[in-house]
Amino acid sequence: MLDIKFIKENVELIKEAVQKKHLDFSVEELLKVEQTRTQLLSVVESHRAEHNKVNEQIAGVSDIKMREQLILEMRLLKEHLKENEEQLKKVMTEWQTLMLQVPNVPDISVPEGKNDQDNIEIRTWGEKPNFSFKPKDHIALLENLDLVDFERGTKVVGFRGYFLKGDLIKLQFALNQYVLDEITKKGFELFIAPSLVRGENFLATGHFPAGKEDVYKTQDDLYLTGTSEVSMMGFHSDEILKEEDLPKKYASFSACFRREAGNYGKDTKGLFRVHEFQKIEQFILCRASHEETVKLHEEITKNAEEILQSLNLAHRVVVNCAGDITQGAVKTYDIECWFPSEDKYRETHSSSYYHDFQSRRAKIRYKDVDGKIRYVHSLNNTAIAGPRILIPIIENNQQEDGSIKIPKVLQKYFGKEIIQKS
Numbered sequence: 001m002l003d004i005k006f007i008k009e010n011v012e013l014i015k016e017a018v019q020k021k022h023l024d025f026s027v028e029e030l031l032k033v034e035q036t037r038t039q040l041l042s043v044v045e046s047h048r049a050e051h052n053k054v055n056e057q058i059a060g061v062s063d064i065k066m067r068e069q070l071i072l073e074m075r076l077l078k079e080h081l082k083e084n085e086e087q088l089k090k091v092m093t094e095w096q097t098l099m100l101q102v103p104n105v106p107d108i109s110v111p112e113g114k115n116d117q118d119n120i121e122i123r124t125w126g127e128k129p130n131f132s133f134k135p136k137d138h139i140a141l142l143e144n145l146d147l148v149d150f151e152r153g154t155k156v157v158g159f160r161g162y163f164l165k166g167d168l169i170k171l172q173f174a175l176n177q178y179v180l181d182e183i184t185k186k187g188f189e190l191f192i193a194p195s196l197v198r199g200e201n202f203l204a205t206g207h208f209p210a211g212k213e214d215v216y217k218t219q220d221d222l223y224l225t226g227t228s229e230v231s232m233m234g235f236h237s238d239e240i241l242k243e244e245d246l247p248k249k250y251a252s253f254s255a256c257f258r259r260e261a262g263n264y265g266k267d268t269k270g271l272f273r274v275h276e277f278q279k280i281e282q283f284i285l286c287r288a289s290h291e292e293t294v295k296l297h298e299e300i301t302k303n304a305e306e307i308l309q310s311l312n313l314a315h316r317v318v319v320n321c322a323g324d325i326t327q328g329a330v331k332t333y334d335i336e337c338w339f340p341s342e343d344k345y346r347e348t349h350s351s352s353y354y355h356d357f358q359s360r361r362a363k364i365r366y367k368d369v370d371g372k373i374r375y376v377h378s379l380n381n382t383a384i385a386g387p388r389i390l391i392p393i394i395e396n397n398q399q400e401d402g403s404i405k406i407p408k409v410l411q412k413y414f415g416k417e418i419i420q421k422s
Contacts, residue, residue: 001099001100016105021103040084043084047084103328106331109319111321116321119321135398138395148162149163162271175384182310186303188282191235192252193281201233213261225256231254232283236248236364240366240367242367243368256385279385286376287368287377288376303381304351310409315337320332337392346391350382359375403418404418
């Protein structure tokens with residue numbers, strides 16, 4: 001959420017953000033409601049002051065007739081006050097609904113564009129494998145090694161259901177442990193974050209209201225998160241932190257759930273797009289400094305890149321166009337790994353910063369050296385997400401006989417160098 005004062009002082013900038021992000025939102029409508037809200041607030045405050053004044057007068061008047069007249073006047077003031085408060089309540093609801101739809105302003109370095117087809121490659125790393133045979137996709141490889149069961153997954157769960165089996169589970173856990181070890185070396189505090197959270201946490205991160213259809217809801221009015229960013233933002237909600245404790249660097253593991261409501265018909269087979277997965281998320285809260293935020297954004301992106309490089313996975317980094325970043329994001333990078341079976345790069349990581357968009361909603365602040373209360377800036381990045389990341393690991397390390405070589409850095413965690421038929 002942006003500050004209404006900032007919006008009113010930068011109307012054209014907000015309109016430009018709406019246009020760049022290709023959103024259906026009227027800034028004029030918000031300003032109209034804001035004017036009504038401001039006027040009503042003034043009227044209500046005036047009525048309350050007058051009501052208090054008359055109340056004080058009644059207490060000091062001994063004349064019965066004058067007292068009765070003042071009591072009658074106070075009753076009329078109460079009626080007007082009640083009417084205006086009810087009207088203000090309705091306007092406030094409309095105002096808050098509109099305020100939740102205002103997009104953050106994308107950084108000047110964010111390119112124009114409508115969707116992921118307009119994202120711009122900024123760097124690549126690694127050599128794509130040159131196979132002497134036709135590479136198989138991860139589905140064929142894993143089914144041949146009896147490491148996955150999609151048929152029974154569908155029987156138990158329904159669409160996009162799956163079971164991981166045997167060495168594939170060991171590989172996922174080896175990968176998780178390796179990433180946790182590496183991210184700890186970089187000064188991140190480890191968490192296992194709850195997947196079941198209250199709706200206000202989704203509002204705080206900007207996942208609600210726009211992304212509500214993609215979130216599972218329980219009968220207890222709780223929601224299942226698609227990223228521990230939601231839980232970690234709630235961790236410090238409504239708190240005032242110490243500046244000397246910033247930045248807060250967290251790495252949180254959680255089970256994640258997404259309905260994939262907007263992706264019906266896409267990636268219907270395999271492990272790329274599933275309803276249930278696990279993720280380790282880098283999450284940072286820092287001072288309200290654009291320079292520091294940009295530096296940290298590059299840092300967490302580099303952390304993820306270094307993990308992929310240690311796994312010897314060819315990948316590229318793209319800067320997302322304005323139409324392919326979320327409502328609250330200022331800037332986003334996607335990291336895409338090479339998928340041999342598809343002969344293209346596919347997204348495996350995302351890295352974003354939000355300035356104070358999320359922290360205003362979550363009311364996460366800090367006191368600076370001058371004693372001023374300021375909102376923190378927030379950032380997040382996918383350190384690793386499984387089972388999706390298993391796809392490039394499996395496909396890029398396949399052998400002609402269908403076996404899978406284990407990346408060297410994972411071998412001490414996995415316990416052997418290759419997965420093959422027993």
